[in-house]
Amino acid sequence: MPVSVILPIMGRSSGNFFGRDSLIMSLPIMPMERAMSDDLELEDCIDACDDCASICLESLTGHCLPAGGKHVEPRHVILMLDCVDLCRTTADFMRRGSPNHARLCAACADICDACAESCAKLDDMEECVEACRDCAESCREMASAAA
Incomplete structure (x- = not known):
C-alpha cells in the first residue's frame, strides 16, 4: 500500500x-509488524524462519558448545550459524515485502535441509532438526509459489 x-x-x-x-x-x-499480514502462507513462512533461527542458535549455544566433540566440529557450527543468519535475513526480506524474498527462500530451504541433516547425525538435536525441516518446507513452498 x-x-x-x-x-x-x-x-x-x-x-x-x-x-x-x-x-x-x-x-x-x-508496516513493520508484517508487510503482508493478509497472506497466511507468508506469515507461516516468516514464523518458521524466526523459529528455526531461534532454535538453531539456542541449540548451538545451549547444547552443542557444552557437549563438545562432534557437536563443535567447524563444519557443523558454521552450518548452524549460516542457518541462523539466513533464516533471520529471509524473514526480514519477507517482512518488508522485498520482491527478492523468493530467491532467499530457495537458498534458505537448501541451508535448512543441510542443517537438519547435520543435526540429525548428532545426539539430542531433534528440536533443531524439526525446526530446520519445517522451515525448509515452508521456504520451498514460498519460493515455488513466487516462481
Whole structure:
C-alpha cells in the first residue's frame, strides 16, 4: 500500500518546511509488524524462519558448545550459524515485502535441509532438526509459489 511522504529539499530556504520546495513522493512502505499480514502462507513462512533461527542458535549455544566433540566440529557450527543468519535475513526480506524474498527462500530451504541433516547425525538435536525441516518446507513452498 503506497504512502505519500513529504520530503523537504535541503539547501533552499522557502520559509515553509512543507512549502513549494518540498518533494511529495509515493513510496511502497509496508508496516513493520508484517508487510503482508493478509497472506497466511507468508506469515507461516516468516514464523518458521524466526523459529528455526531461534532454535538453531539456542541449540548451538545451549547444547552443542557444552557437549563438545562432534557437536563443535567447524563444519557443523558454521552450518548452524549460516542457518541462523539466513533464516533471520529471509524473514526480514519477507517482512518488508522485498520482491527478492523468493530467491532467499530457495537458498534458505537448501541451508535448512543441510542443517537438519547435520543435526540429525548428532545426539539430542531433534528440536533443531524439526525446526530446520519445517522451515525448509515452508521456504520451498514460498519460493515455488513466487516462481
